Amino acid sequence: MASETLEGARVAPDPDKLNAFMGKMVGDMGAAVSGALVVLGDHLGLYKALAAHGPATSVDLARATKLNERLIREWLAAQAAAEYVTYDAVSGKFSLSPEQAMVFADEDSPVFMAGGFELLSAVYKDEPKVMKAFQSGLGLGWHEHDVCLFRATERFFRPGYNANLASNWIPALDGVEAKLKAGARVADVGCGHGASTVLMAQAYPASRFFGFDYHGPSIERAGKAAAEAGVADRAEFQTASAQDYPGEGFDLVCIFDALHDMGDPVGAAAHIRQSLKPDGAWLLVEPFAHDDLADNLNPIGRMFYGASTMVCTPASQSQEVGLALGAQAGEARLRKVTEEAGFTRFRRATETPFNLVFEVRP
Numbered sequence: 001m002a003s004e005t006l007e008g009a010r011v012a013p014d015p016d017k018l019n020a021f022m023g024k025m026v027g028d029m030g031a032a033v034s035g036a037l038v039v040l041g042d043h044l045g046l047y048k049a050l051a052a053h054g055p056a057t058s059v060d061l062a063r064a065t066k067l068n069e070r071l072i073r074e075w076l077a078a079q080a081a082a083e084y085v086t087y088d089a090v091s092g093k094f095s096l097s098p099e100q101a102m103v104f105a106d107e108d109s110p111v112f113m114a115g116g117f118e119l120l121s122a123v124y125k126d127e128p129k130v131m132k133a134f135q136s137g138l139g140l141g142w143h144e145h146d147v148c149l150f151r152a153t154e155r156f157f158r159p160g161y162n163a164n165l166a167s168n169w170i171p172a173l174d175g176v177e178a179k180l181k182a183g184a185r186v187a188d189v190g191c192g193h194g195a196s197t198v199l200m201a202q203a204y205p206a207s208r209f210f211g212f213d214y215h216g217p218s219i220e221r222a223g224k225a226a227a228e229a230g231v232a233d234r235a236e237f238q239t240a241s242a243q244d245y246p247g248e249g250f251d252l253v254c255i256f257d258a259l260h261d262m263g264d265p266v267g268a269a270a271h272i273r274q275s276l277k278p279d280g281a282w283l284l285v286e287p288f289a290h291d292d293l294a295d296n297l298n299p300i301g302r303m304f305y306g307a308s309t310m311v312c313t314p315a316s317q318s319q320e321v322g323l324a325l326g327a328q329a330g331e332a333r334l335r336k337v338t339e340e341a342g343f344t345r346f347r348r349a350t351e352t353p354f355n356l357v358f359e360v361r362p
C-alpha cells in the first residue's frame with residue numbers, strides 16, 4: 001500500500017521500517033495495558049504479598065491474599081511477560097527481585113513507582129473531559145479530574161521528595177538550611193496533599209510551615225497527613241490560591257511541581273515576591289526539561305508531555321490568564337516568568353533526572 005504526501009507523490013512504505021514500528025507498537029500496547037495491571041496489583045496488595053511470601057505460585061499467593069487463584073495466575077503471567085516480576089520455569093514460582101521490590105512493593109523506597117501508575121488511571125478515565133477541552137479551549141481544572149489523580153500525584157512525587165528534599169535540595173540553596181534548622185517561616189504553595197510540607201516539618205522541627213492549595217479536598221487531606229505524621233503543631237494548611245495566599249515575612253517559599261499547572265504563574269511569582277522577607281528565597285521545583293522540544297524527545301519528555309497534555313496544560317488553561325507553560329517549560333521560560341514578576345536572581349541549584357531545582361531571590 002502506498003500513501004500520498006502533501007505534494008501528491010506516492011511513497012511506498014519501507015517494510016523493514018514498518019516491521020520495526022509495529023514491534024514498537026506491540027511493546028507500547030503491552031505497556032499501556034500493563035498500567036492497569038500495576039494499579040490492580042498495587043490496590044490488591046499483590047506486590048507486597050509477593051515480596052513477603054515469594055518465591056510463590058499463584059496458589060501460594062491466593063492463599064496469602066485470599067483472592068481468586070485463577071485471576072492471580074493470569075496476572076502473574078502478564079507481570080512476568082512484562083518483566084515486572086521474575087518467573088522461575090524450573091520451580092514454577094514467581095518472585096520480586098530486590099529492584100522489582102523497590103519499584104512495586106516498598107512505599108518508602110526512592111524509586112517506588114506503583115503509586116504513580118494510579119495517575120495513569122486518571123489520564124484514561126478523564127480522556128472524555130480532556131477531549132472537550134481540546135474542542136472548547138477552556139481547559140480542564142485540576143479539581144475537575146477523577147479523585148484518583150490527587151492521591152496518585154502525592155504517591156508519585158513523595159518518593160522523590162523523600163529522597164532529595166532535606167538531603168539535597170534545601171542544602172543546595174544559599175544559607176537556607178541553617179535558617180530552617182534555627183527556626184524559619186516557610187510557605188509551600190500548591191502543596192496538594194502536603195507530602196513536601198510534612199517531610200520538611202519532620203526534618204526541621206524548629207520551623208513553621210504553611211501549606212496552601214486552591215483545591216479544598218487536597219488541603220483537607222494534607223491536614224490529616226500532618227496530624228498522622230505528628231507534625232500538626234508546626235504544619236498548617238489553608239485553601240488559597242498562589243496569587244493571594246495569606247501571610248508575609250516568609251524566609252522560604254516553595255513550589256513543588258505546581259507552577260506550570262497554574263493559570264497565572266507570573267501573578268503567583270509576584271505574590272511570592274511580596275510575601276518573602278527581603279533576604280528570603282523561593283525554592284522552585286519543576287519537571288526536568290531542556291529548553292528545546294527536540295532535546296526533550298526522550299523517555300522522560302514522553303512521560304511529562306503526556307501528563308502535560310492530559311492534566312497540566314488544560315489545568316492552566318482553565319484558570320485566569322491561562323499561560324499554559326506545560327510540564328516541559330524548561331529553564332529559560334521559567335526564568336522569564338520570575339523576571340517578569342520582578343525577581344532579579346535565578347539559578348539552577350541542582351537537578352535530578354526528574355526535576356529541575358531553582359533558587360530564586362528578589
Ligand SMILES: C[S@@+](CC[C@H](N)C(=O)[O-])C[C@H]1O[C@@H](n2cnc3c(N)ncnc32)[C@H](O)[C@@H]1O
Pocket residue numbers: 142143153154157189190191192193194195196212213214215218240241242243255256257258261262263264319
Ligand atoms: C501536580 S500537583 C503538585 C502537588 C504537590 N506540590 C506535590 O508535589 O505533590 C499541582 C498542584 O497545584 C495546585 N494548583 C493549581 N493551580 C493553583 C493555583 N492557582 N493556586 C494554588 N494551587 C494551585 C493543584 O491543586 C495541585 O495540588
